[in-house]
Every structure is written in C-alpha cells, then in structure tokens.
Amino acid sequence: MRTRLYHHPIFAEHLTGPGHPERPDRIRAVEAALEAETFQLLQRCEAPEGRLQDVYLCHPEDYVRRVAQATPAEGLVRIDGDTVVSPRSFTAALHGVGGACLAVDDVVSGAISNAFVAARPPGHHAERATAMGFCLFNQAAIAARHAQEAHGLSRIAIIDWDVHHGNGTQDIFWSDPTVLYASLHQMPLYPGTGSVTETGAGNIVNAPLKAGDGGNAFREAFLARVTPAVTEFRPDLIILSAGFDMHYRDPLAEIELTEEDFDWATGQVMTLADRFCNGRLVSVLEGGYDLTGLGRSVATHVQRLMTG
Numbered sequence: 293m294r295t296r297l298y299h300h301p302i303f304a305e306h307l308t309g310p311g312h313p314e315r316p317d318r319i320r321a322v323e324a325a326l327e328a329e330t331f332q333l334l335q336r337c338e339a340p341e342g343r344l345q346d347v348y349l350c351h352p353e354d355y356v357r358r359v360a361q362a363t364p365a366e367g368l369v370r371i372d373g374d375t376v377v378s379p380r381s382f383t384a385a386l387h388g389v390g391g392a393c394l395a396v397d398d399v400v401s402g403a404i405s406n407a408f409v410a411a412r413p414p415g416h417h418a419e420r421a422t423a424m425g426f427c428l429f430n431q432a433a434i435a436a437r438h439a440q441e442a443h444g445l446s447r448i449a450i451i452d453w454d455v456h457h458g459n460g461t462q463d464i465f466w467s468d469p470t471v472l473y474a475s476l477h478q479m480p481l482y483p484g485t486g487s488v489t490e491t492g493a494g495n496i497v498n499a500p501l502k503a504g505d506g507g508n509a510f511r512e513a514f515l516a517r518v519t520p521a522v523t524e525f526r527p528d529l530i531i532l533s534a535g536f537d538m539h540y541r542d543p544l545a546e547i548e549l550t551e552e553d554f555d556w557a558t559g560q561v562m563t564l565a566d567r568f569c570n571g572r573l574v575s576v577l578e579g580g581y582d583l584t585g586l587g588r589s590v591a592t593h594v595q596r597l598m599t600g
C-alpha cells in the first residue's frame with residue numbers, strides 16, 4: 293500500500309497548560325513511534341494550512357471568527373470547561389484541516405492508497421458552532437464535506453472509534469443522509485451523547501460499549517453495528533476518526549483494547565474500503581492520552597494501513 297503521513301511541527305505548538313491530558317507530548321509520542329525502521333516506506337508530507345473555505349463547510353463564519361478572536365497573543369485562554377487555546381492553536385487547527393483535506397485529495401486522485409493525519413487539536417467534539425472537548429475544528433467532518441464539494445463524491449462514511457462519542461460529527465451531519473456517522477464509544481462517558489436511539493436521518497449509528505468491555509465486546513459491536521451500516525450505505529470514501537483512548541492504558545476511559553484490537557479494527561475498516569470505494573481511506577487522529585498506549589497503537593494502526 294502507498295500510505296502517506298500528514299504531519300507538521302505546529303501540532304506540538306498548540307499548548308494547553310500543565311496537567312492537561314491533550315498535550316504536545318501526544319504528538320511527539322506519535323512522531324517517535326513512526327520513526328521506527330518499519331516505517332521507512334511510509335510517505336510523509338507536511339499538512340498545509342487549511343483554507344477557511346473548507347472550514348466554513350462545517351462551521352459558520354462567526355464561529356470561526358470567535359475562535360480566532362479568543363486566541364491570545366500570549367498565555368492560555370480557556371474557551372470551554374476543558375478546551376484551551378494558546379497563540380498557535382488557531383493556526384494548528386487550520387493545519388489539521390489542511391492535512392485532512394489534502395489527504396482526501398491525494399486518496400481520491402489515486403496518488404496514494406490511504407492516509408494517516410497526525411494532527412492536534414483533535415476534532416470530533418467540535419459541533420457546528422461550539423468548541424468543546426479539546427476540539428476547535430472538526431477536521432474529519434470537514435474532510436467529508438470537502439470530498440463532496442471538491443471531488444463530487446456522493447456518500448461519505450465516517451467511522452469513529454475514539455472512546456468518547458463524536459457529538460460534533462453527529463451534530464454536523466444529523467439531518468444529512470449523504471454522510472453516515474458510525475461510532476463506537478464508552479457510555480456513560482463524556483460528552484453524554486451517543487445512545488442507540490440517536491439516529492438522525494437514519495444516517496447515525498451509535499454502538500455504545502460499557503466500562504470494562506474489552507476486545508471481544510468491541511469486535512462484536514463493530515461487526516454487529518458498523519459493518520452492516522457501512523455495507524448498506526456503500527460509501528465512496530471512508531474517513532476514520534481514529535482515537536486511541538480505548539487502549540487499556542488510557543487514563544480517561546475504561547475500555548480495555550490492546551494493540552491487536554486496533555490492528556483488527558484497522559483491517560476491518562480497510563476491508564470495507566476495499567469493498568466499496570477502491571480502498572479509499574483517510575484516518576484522522578482524535579484522542580489517546582497514555583503516551584505509551586498511543587504510540588504503540590498508532591504504530592500498529594499505520595503498519596496495518598501500509599501492509600493491508
């Protein structure tokens with residue numbers, strides 16, 4: 293497989309303050325894990341600064357202006373209970389958008405087989421007009437819209453296995469049957485949404501897990517809920533909100549996945565992409581707060597993307 297990593301030094305410049313779990317060391321752990329010899333054939337490119345026009349596909353202009361205006365010249369500003377911005381945060385978030393959109397361009401053009409966008413801040417809690425849960429711009433959602441607007445793709449499936457429910461992505465596509473949102477997550481847990489009764493226009497599929505569930509429950513839920521939904525939907529492109537906070541070492545949740553489970557899940561998503569959309573898959577980093585668990589899981593994930 294031709295797999296390309298989209299990264300940028302600015303992703304370590306989004307500062308969140310001492311003790312915050314969504315910290316620059318996360319991206320350093322990801323970069324370090326992908327420096328191993330097994331990743332010699334991994335293509336690499338800098339995530340460009342995203343275009344505001346792409347951000348506006350999912351977020352109103354006045355919301356984007358509010359985030360920009362909240363960005364301090366120095367120090368940190370808290371814009372939600374747990375969402376912090378520093379001087380470089382707005383630009384970092386724009387590079388996350390740019391990386392995700394360029395990854396879509398490259399996968400759709402056939403330049404590469406699949407992509408991993410190693411960006412922070414994460415995005416899936418960002419609703420249309422609300423920053424929350426460490427997230428400013430919802431890059432997975434924007435990438436889906438970009439695929440439709442710039443490339444004319446009809447149906448985009450977003451699979452989300454971050455341990456927290458992607459309320460932002462659900463919000464953005466709530467009444468839009470052209471985008472399937474299928475999420476596996478722990479419930480109850482932040483942000484509180486994600487029950488099976490939340491179905492939008494029939495395009496929202498939530499598969500909640502409970503604290504203590506491990507690989508078997510995760511795999512069963514994936515096969516029972518996600519696989520049939522994607523199969524019925526027949527997407528033209530799959531975008532993966534790849535959080536790694538279901539890892540057993542993660543301090544923010546209680547799902548006990550191992551790297552082998554992430555390997556299996558990556559393979560399942562790739563099989564779906566092969567079946568319906570020529571393998572077209574863009575994976576975007578979301579959460580994952582134990583540095584060791586995150587690094588190992590990302591390495592496993594990207595290795596599977598590369599080897600098929």
Ligand SMILES: [Zn+2]
Nearest residue numbers: 454455456579
């Ligand atoms: Zn998460």
